[in-house]
Amino acid sequence: MLLKDKVVMVSGVGPGLGIKLALEAAREGARAVAIGARDKGRLLEAQQRILALTNTCEVLCVPTDITDIDACNHFAANTLEQFGRIDALINSAFSHGGFQAVEEGDNAPLREALEVNLLGSLNMSRAVLGQMRTQGAGAIVMINTLGVRKPYEGGAAYAASKSALAATVRYLATEQAVHGLRVNALACGWMWGEPVQALVRQTAAARGVSEEQVRAELSAGIPGGRMRTDEECARAALFLASDYASAINGAQLDANGGEMMH
Structure with missing residues (x-):
């Protein structure tokens, strides 16, 4: 099992990739899954589905808005208090920021996308760094998008925020490697x-x-x-979070069925 005995945090547990990340982490042997989202109802639904899948994985639900630094710190602190360590964080929470062309000139969608996708992911990542550094080990995975490299109608704000996140992954990975931490990204297509x-x-x-x-x-x-499924992409993200990916740091793995190839 990829994540045997690991404690995994997942932000942005919603109806798509987020809940599949939590379910697949439990299926891959995680000892505990801590899940965060703004919608408490979605968290409780995810908890029920995980417990129906296995009785060997504990679940912690923490309502969390990742644009709120205190909420992120609270999520991480609760996870640590409940389970004693944090092995992996998957940053799945996102905002598309609306659909508009660059020429439309309204920066509000871009600000929203940056606030969640870039700054929110950094808030959540910073909240776990201290504990991971104390452990001397930990993995952070940022969910990114194929839209960074393949434009689609109305995707400019979202792609710009995710491009900034991709650059940040490389810097954070470089800075934290000396502490035994790894930071990678997964670029999903449809x-x-x-x-x-x-x-x-x-x-x-x-x-x-x-x-x-x-x-x-x-x-x-x-x-x-x-088109690849949510479950398939979730498994790719969890591979990056696992010890099987110990040689991978500062990378972005494509999970789009070959729609874009390096």
Whole structure:
């Protein structure tokens, strides 16, 4: 098991990748999963699903807004108090920041995206650094996006914030390596799960075409034409958090089925 006996924190537990990260961490043998999100109802739903999956993984729910530094520190402190250590943090919480073209000139969507995706992820990461440095070991994984390298309509604010996050990963990884910590990122493409399924339904209805057509269009650039699932991308992120990735630091792993290749 990838995460046998590990204590894993996951921010941004929502209906898509976030809850799958928590579930897959439990499935991979984590001793405990601490989950944070603004919506307490989603946390409780995730807790129920994890406990239904296994009786060997403890679950801690901490309502957390990652734009609030005190909330992030509270999340980390509760995790440490409950489980005695923090082995991994997966920063999955995000905001798209709205959809607009760069030329529209409204910086509000960009500010929102930066506040959550960059500064919020840094708040959460800083909250665990002290304990990980005391342990002499720990892994942080930032969830990034293919949109940084492949523009899509309305994605400028989101991609700009995630580009800043990608640069920060390299600096944080360099700074913390001497303490035994690793920091990496996962760049996801379209993921077949509840959020994208909802997007496909809405787009199909608005355009008067079939859902199958919209899904095929989104998958057209992927070799083999198959969109990867939330679960598959979650497993890739958890690999980066595991000891199997001990040689990997400051990297960004693509999880998009080959839609973009280095």
